[in-house]
Amino acid sequence: MSGSLEAFRGEVRDWLAANLTDELREVSAKSTSVFVDKQHTLKWQAILHKRGWVAPTWPAQYGGTGWSEAERHVFSSECALAGAPPLAPMGLRMVAPVIMQYGSPEQKAWYLPRILSGEDYWCQGYSEPGSGSDLASLSLKAERDGDHYILNGSKIWTTHAHFANKMFCLVRTSREGRPQQGITFLLLDMDLPGITVRPIHSIADDHDFNQVFFEDVRVPVSGRLGEEDQGWGVAKYLLEFERAVAHSAGLKAALSVVIAHAGALADGEGGAEINAPSIRRKISILAAQITAIEASEDVVMAQVARGLNPGPAASMLKIQGTETAQKVQELAVELAGDYAAVSQIAARQPGSNETPVGSDIALTAVPRYFNGRAASIYGGSNEIQRGIISKLVLGL
């Protein structure tokens, strides 16, 4: 590694040591879901924003850092190792690149700075009851009435809709031709009259997603991104960014936690669990898989940084990243042993003075395992990603 990159790593490390608060480290260490809550996400975002480091993958002209791929990689690795909480991706990583590509100058000038600052918190209105993998069958109706669309229908599995003040969503503006042809991409305010958000609680006892109902909701036409009935291309462009996530830094950090626990756990025969051949083998395989993912990510993220869209490689990354994360989570449950069965919701709350039962890993292993199952479903299930690879890469 070059000297200047090492100097950059030192700068990031020092800055994290000085600015990543104990509260945020605890929130991150105890979080068991895909995201941390809005309050803590935004606290961390504000700190990063002040430093100008909130959007490493954005072009510098819109407020990105202007870092090289290697610098971005150093930054995300150091954040993961320091235990920084993740930022919510719906604004920064999902809708922002789409606004940059398809937005009018006015839309770019209005939305992008508000995404950077965290002033706007977004949710994604794609899925509907009956339209998940087969997204083009969506039916939330938008009828044109002068300068407005009138929306009726519902969206489901809408992550953080209960926190968001904005939604990007797909609506049906026409039933002519192929289903993909009559879809329009809209940006809307969540406080419009006629919108109702109902919670859905997960098996891990978290409230992350919701069903959102629309009853005669009037959305200004100025909130449309791209042309009427041409939203399918916009939607697919966004999905590539949703799937092209850098997993390796988080995976390495998660595996290092598991390794530390395996080293500290007694095996009942005078040694530590980490010496058990089956555990060593699992850790070695996971470490090799993570290194391979890191190499693929470098290629894809360099592409994104050059303004290219990730293409079908995003599907490959999504499969590899999510399935390896699930294997790390399975190993954590195995190490937690019988204590994995204990529900420890109170002890998991940041600031709690409840003493956790069992080893530290038992506190989070099971809810992380349950929430981790969702990763191979959302953003387009891994079966759908395999379908994309077989068609676009293998030509089958």
Ligand SMILES: Cc1cc2nc3c(=O)[nH]c(=O)nc-3n(C[C@H](O)[C@H](O)[C@H](O)COP(=O)(O)OP(=O)(O)OC[C@H]3O[C@@H](n4cnc5c(N)ncnc54)[C@H](O)[C@@H]3O)c2cc1C
């Ligand atoms: C935690 C979580 C958060 C989410 N957040 C959001 C959000 O914020 N916004 C949003 O819009 N959506 C969100 N979703 C919804 C998500 O995108 C859908 O669940 C996903 O696209 C799958 O759709 P479905 O649930 O309708 O399942 P279905 O499409 O009914 O699929 C059921 C099963 O059939 C398989 N299958 C379906 N079609 C095919 C095929 N052609 N080939 C092979 N296998 C197939 C699937 O892989 C899956 O195993 C979220 C989901 C989860 C779990």
